[in-house]
Amino acid sequence: MISIEDFLEDIVSKAMRGMGISIQQLANLADIPEIKIKELLSGKCEESVVRSIAPHLQLDSASLLISGKKSWRPRDVSLHGLKNFNSKWHDMMVNSFLVWDQSTGLAAAFDTGSDSKNLRKEAKSRNLEITSIYLTHTHNDHIADLDKMIKNYPKADVYVSSREPLDGAILINCGHQFQIGNLSGTAYLTHGHSIGGLTYFINGLDRPVAIVGDALFAGSMGGGMVSYQDALKTNRLHIFSLPDNTVICPGHGPITSIKEEKEMNPFYPEFKNKEPSTDS
Ligand SMILES: [Fe+2]
CATH class of the missing domain: 1.10.260.40 (lambda repressor-like DNA-binding domains)
Known part of the structure; x- marks a missing residue:
């Protein structure tokens, strides 16, 4: 767990x-x-x-x-077409995710963590073809195993925010649309923790999925290292506007959902149940 x-x-x-x-x-x-x-x-x-x-x-x-x-803690989520991997980076753990379309066998990796071995094993065991690698941001813990991923999937395209360019990667901006087989996705700029943090919103599985990097955690959020105010603002604009049943996949900590974050995340008081009014 x-x-x-x-x-x-x-x-x-x-x-x-x-x-x-x-x-x-x-x-x-x-x-x-x-x-x-x-x-x-x-x-x-x-x-x-x-x-x-x-x-x-x-x-x-x-x-x-x-x-x-x-x-x-948020309720456990089991969603066919989504799998979470967790690897150790110094004194902390970091997440990466595999998303796939069962009907075509096409898949995408989201971040690499410090060790992508289990993600690669899972893709192989399910006979999936990883055609793209999407990066939420370029902090070292999230891209530590990118070279190994590229070596294993030389035909896969790597996508990253144009605000955080990497050699050999395709640079994308807010609103970038993509497909994973029959799944459709949109990238949104959720910056503030990092200068070009991206949230990848994906439709086509049983529930919508948002892979948010360090923009939001279960019951918290990544530190506003670039701009705390921008982090709050872009989360409100691009994450809390997603449907309540959206599965939120953070860069650290457990998977959560929009509904649970509206109820339990202290950084966003506006969504909490208000005290009953004493006015008649
Ligand atoms: Fe980060």
Whole structure:
């Protein structure tokens, strides 16, 4: 079972960095001692502290508390035509995905992770022809085994964002459309974590699928290393606008869905059930 990537302390730390808010500033805004913020950032989940800081970081306090209690993970997804691979990169795990069209036997790999062996084995055992390799972004952990993939599938085209060019790859932009046999896909620019992060939205399996790289995680998102505000904005524009039953395949952590992220992702408070109004 793939572990959840981020919990309370990671989420708060990403929001603080993204908004440029220091421990001292957050303590002042929330009117609590700095030590309380420090304790939270080291993993201590105290409800009153979580509730007092969440609004100042534009985070949803109820889902943030659940993250602090580590009491949620998305429902397991089993979808014919989609398989997740998880490989170790230094001290973390990274995902790659294989998507295929059963009727034609054509397949595409999405990222490579640090070791593509299991992905290649799966394709071989299912007698699939990998005709394309789509990259969500070019951070090393996601493309570490690209050379081996190219060596094994010399005829496959490699696709990457024109904002993150790679030698030999076909450069694509937001709105790029593609086919995997009878499956149809569109690439959307979800930048902010990386300069040219792409989300690949695919239709034709039993549920729509979005391979999002580090734009979004189950209950969290990749750090806004280029621009936190752009990461939030492009996720809202291109990911949260997808159908609720869309299967979300992140670069780290378990597979999730739009519906579950609307309910459980603290970075997007606007989708949460509002407190019942006391107005008559
Ligand atoms: Fe990344």
